Amino acid sequence: MLGPFARGQGATAGSIPGKPDLRVLSERPLNAETPAHLLDDAVTPAARMFVRNNGMPPDTRGIDRLEWTLELAGESCVRPTRLTLRQLQERFEHQTLQLQLECGGNGRSEFSPSVPGNPWTTGAVACPRWTGVRLRDVLDYCGVADDAVYVAYESADTHLSGDPERQPISRGVPVAKALEPESLVAWAMNGAPLEPLHGFPLRLVIGGWSGSVSGKWLTRILVRDRVHDGAKMGGQSYRVPCSPVAPGATVSDGNMCIIGSMLVKSLITFPESGACRTFGEAILVRGHAWAGDLGVRDVFTSIDYGATWQHTVLRPPANRLAWQQWSTWVAPPEPGYYEVWARAVDDNGVSQPVVMPAWNPRGYLNNACHRIALSVT
Amino acid sequence: MLGPFARGQGATAGSIPGKPDLRVLSERPLNAETPAHLLDDAVTPAARMFVRNNGMPPDTRGIDRLEWTLELAGESCVRPTRLTLRQLQERFEHQTLQLQLECGGNGRSEFSPSVPGNPWTTGAVACPRWTGVRLRDVLDYCGVADDAVYVAYESADTHLSGDPERQPISRGVPVAKALEPESLVAWAMNGAPLEPLHGFPLRLVIGGWSGSVSGKWLTRILVRDRVHDGAKMGGQSYRVPCSPVAPGATVSDGNMCIIGSMLVKSLITFPESGACRTFGEAILVRGHAWAGDLGVRDVFTSIDYGATWQHTVLRPPANRLAWQQWSTWVAPPEPGYYEVWARAVDDNGVSQPVVMPAWNPRGYLNNACHRIALSVT
Numbered sequence: 001m002l003g004p005f006a007r008g009q010g011a012t013a014g015s016i017p018g019k020p021d022l023r024v025l026s027e028r029p030l031n032a033e034t035p036a037h038l039l040d041d042a043v044t045p046a047a048r049m050f051v052r053n054n055g056m057p058p059d060t061r062g063i064d065r066l067e068w069t070l071e072l073a074g075e076s077c078v079r080p081t082r083l084t085l086r087q088l089q090e091r092f093e094h095q096t097l098q099l100q101l102e103c104g105g106n107g108r109s110e111f112s113p114s115v116p117g118n119p120w121t122t123g124a125v126a127c128p129r130w131t132g133v134r135l136r137d138v139l140d141y142c143g144v145a146d147d148a149v150y151v152a153y154e155s156a157d158t159h160l161s162g163d164p165e166r167q168p169i170s171r172g173v174p175v176a177k178a179l180e181p182e183s184l185v186a187w188a189m190n191g192a193p194l195e196p197l198h199g200f201p202l203r204l205v206i207g208g209w210s211g212s213v214s215g216k217w218l219t220r221i222l223v224r225d226r227v228h229d230g231a232k233m234g235g236q237s238y239r240v241p242c243s244p245v246a247p248g249a250t251v252s253d254g255n256m257c258i259i260g261s262m263l264v265k266s267l268i269t270f271p272e273s274g275a276c277r278t279f280g281e282a283i284l285v286r287g288h289a290w291a292g293d294l295g296v297r298d299v300f301t302s303i304d305y306g307a308t309w310q311h312t313v314l315r316p317p318a319n320r321l322a323w324q325q326w327s328t329w330v331a332p333p334e335p336g337y338y339e340v341w342a343r344a345v346d347d348n349g350v351s352q353p354v355v356m357p358a359w360n361p362r363g364y365l366n367n368a369c370h371r372i373a374l375s376v377t
Numbered sequence: 378m379l380g381p382f383a384r385g386q387g388a389t390a391g392s393i394p395g396k397p398d399l400r401v402l403s404e405r406p407l408n409a410e411t412p413a414h415l416l417d418d419a420v421t422p423a424a425r426m427f428v429r430n431n432g433m434p435p436d437t438r439g440i441d442r443l444e445w446t447l448e449l450a451g452e453s454c455v456r457p458t459r460l461t462l463r464q465l466q467e468r469f470e471h472q473t474l475q476l477q478l479e480c481g482g483n484g485r486s487e488f489s490p491s492v493p494g495n496p497w498t499t500g501a502v503a504c505p506r507w508t509g510v511r512l513r514d515v516l517d518y519c520g521v522a523d524d525a526v527y528v529a530y531e532s533a534d535t536h537l538s539g540d541p542e543r544q545p546i547s548r549g550v551p552v553a554k555a556l557e558p559e560s561l562v563a564w565a566m567n568g569a570p571l572e573p574l575h576g577f578p579l580r581l582v583i584g585g586w587s588g589s590v591s592g593k594w595l596t597r598i599l600v601r602d603r604v605h606d607g608a609k610m611g612g613q614s615y616r617v618p619c620s621p622v623a624p625g626a627t628v629s630d631g632n633m634c635i636i637g638s639m640l641v642k643s644l645i646t647f648p649e650s651g652a653c654r655t656f657g658e659a660i661l662v663r664g665h666a667w668a669g670d671l672g673v674r675d676v677f678t679s680i681d682y683g684a685t686w687q688h689t690v691l692r693p694p695a696n697r698l699a700w701q702q703w704s705t706w707v708a709p710p711e712p713g714y715y716e717v718w719a720r721a722v723d724d725n726g727v728s729q730p731v732v733m734p735a736w737n738p739r740g741y742l743n744n745a746c747h748r749i750a751l752s753v754t
Contacts, residue, residue, distance in 0.1 A: 243713035304730070306730040308728065334621075335620050336618070338621060352684070353683040354731035357682040358681075373623065
């Protein structure tokens with residue numbers, strides 16, 4: 001039996017083709033997360049990458065992907081134009097980076113009082129290797145006016161209502177984030193063309209921020225002279241109270257601020273929660289840690305509910321904005337039931353909280369520690 | 378509104394004469410705890426000391442307290458004898474110490490799965506000033522044989538069933554703990570004779586261990602040649618699994634071990650949870666910390682759910698086994714809702730866990746951090 005905080009375990013697998021082990025949270029739109037122990041790879045394979053949709057993915061069967069057209073536009077785009085995927089590949093330097101994406105609502109199921117939205121436990125995070133061109137090279141080609149504020153996307157997915165005038169989601173990031181060298185317009189994941197659920201044939205990849213800004217099925221990039229006002233930019237979507245509120249509070253729109261960088265966080269991917277081990281045997285424990293725009297300085301583990309913490313061995317990231325692998329050996333002092341906790345600390349010295357942090361109306365940014373159960377006999 | 382972990386707030390006062398502010402948890406036997414903000418005194422006044430009974434207190438109205446008789450006996454007592462309270466006062470050196478008592482089940486209400494017993498939140502702890510004689514002086518008078526293992530008590534309270542053959546509780550401690558210079562046979566609290574609910578006219582005070590070993594209405598001290606086998610020494614009473622078990626597990630008697638020293642813990646006593654403060658004003662926060670047989674090395678506070686922790690100013694104890702006062706100023710960075718957490722670290726470097734530690738069948742030894750809510754406007 002697991003303690004009340006050993007989250008994300010006991011997966012009921014769904015039935016997504018190519019992703020047999022994912023846990024389906026909603027069918028329409030399709031959303032599915034990955035049990036923690038199935039995220040053990042340093043580079044997340046497509047089969048184990050979470051699925052997050054706001055609308056219905058476009059039907060891209062049979063298209064010529066190299067003819068897919070990306071429009072560059074917006075008030076602050078100096079030379080509005082169109083580029084096919086073939087032209088993108090021909091005109092700009094290619095870049096391959098491992099970039100970590102996490103849904104803004106990952107961990108939402110733990111909020112109390114509970115909040116609406118997909119009840120993600122720990123599995124809406126992944127770190128594949130992406131190939132494409134730098135968004136900043138594309139933006140240079142279009143020309144970014146001095147008054148540019150935001151870079152936003154529009155996509156080919158359709159609204160659940162079926163209304164072609166309504167976009168399911170159209171979000172963006174401040175210009176500075178868009179211009180970072182790791183922000184990509186990508187056509188491949190782990191060396192293969194993007195899969196349909198992950199944005200085939202073209203998408204944005206903005207590492208370290210809520211996955212919602214990494215627009216899939218990319219059709220337009222807008223250089224805006226204002227904070228982007230597309231679908232899911234306002235109200236309670238991907239926004240949290242500007243100043244902390246009491247759990248369950250009603251928050252006015254004027255006091256809601258857009259989420260930027262995700263927070264420091266870690267995941268235990270080995271062993272699987274509920275694992276049994278023999279007493280006397282040192283137990284290998286490992287996982288990943290990430291910190292949004294920052295690096296991870298330290299990861300600690302505890303087997304005594306946080307009374308004491310031990311350093312782990314932490315590897316540098318493959319590149320900036322990739323998650324980092326950590327591992328350690330734990331040696332329970334006697335047979336019995338244990339919970340192993342992991343706690344990461346970012347480059348600024350800020351730690352994951354052990355439990356759910358500041359409550360917010362839609363349950364974003366829960367970066368509480370992950371815990372697994374372990375039986376030693 | 379308070380977060381889910383802001384415990385022990387919103388007291389419904391009971392109606393115990395002389396203790397109007399205590400929250401009554403059960404009427405028969407009478408058990409009552411003190412809301413955290415009413416434990417702010419460095420030395421706990423009788424009016425704010427928690428009440429823990431296992432049976433019915435004796436009717437001591439009208440007795441001549443100086444004629445109260447204490448019997449010294451047991452297999453390993455060399456010279457069994459009797460002493461009146463007057464003789465105790467005349468024959469042994471008097472000692473006054475501030476000693477901290479905490480119910481072994483303090484914090485029980487937080488266990489998940491829930492466990493039977495009084496649902497204490499945070500208020501079954503106190504630290505009055507006690508006057509009496511050293512238990513070791515009394516034991517020397519009686520003579521402790523080389524084969525002595527345990528020192529136990531019997532008392533004048535009666536079993537809830539009314540059966541005079543049944544004792545409500547008769548517990549003890551290993552000889553080494555009994556012989557510590559702080560273990561007292563006490564007749565006064567805060568300079569006044571003991572109150573009826575606190576053991577008038579004579580009791581044991583064994584600081585730093587579960588309050589259940591500080592027998593009230595003391596009639597006999599037994600020097601045992603074995604681990605004491607009185608009421609509430611066996612089964613699940615004041616015992617926890619010898620090795621850690623999964624939450625909700627069934628534990629055999631053979632795998633249950635007697636509780637010894639209580640664990641490191643702290644309490645925020647000022648301000649009261651739910652307090653409002655003006656933004657810009659530094660906020661004084663203070664409380665107590667204790668660590669059973671050990672001292673407290675550090676107390677930290679956090680206003681960001683444990684992401685960062687700040688040192689507090691910590692005073693040394695009045696004497697060994699007294700709690701320690703700590704205080705600090707917190708400065709919330711912006712208006713909003715905050716939770717203030719306190720976390721103490723003992724002399725061995727072991728910290729309070731942030732949340733409920735190892736589950737056990739009766740919910741003992743929950744030393745999770747205390748949290749209060751604070752509104753800054």
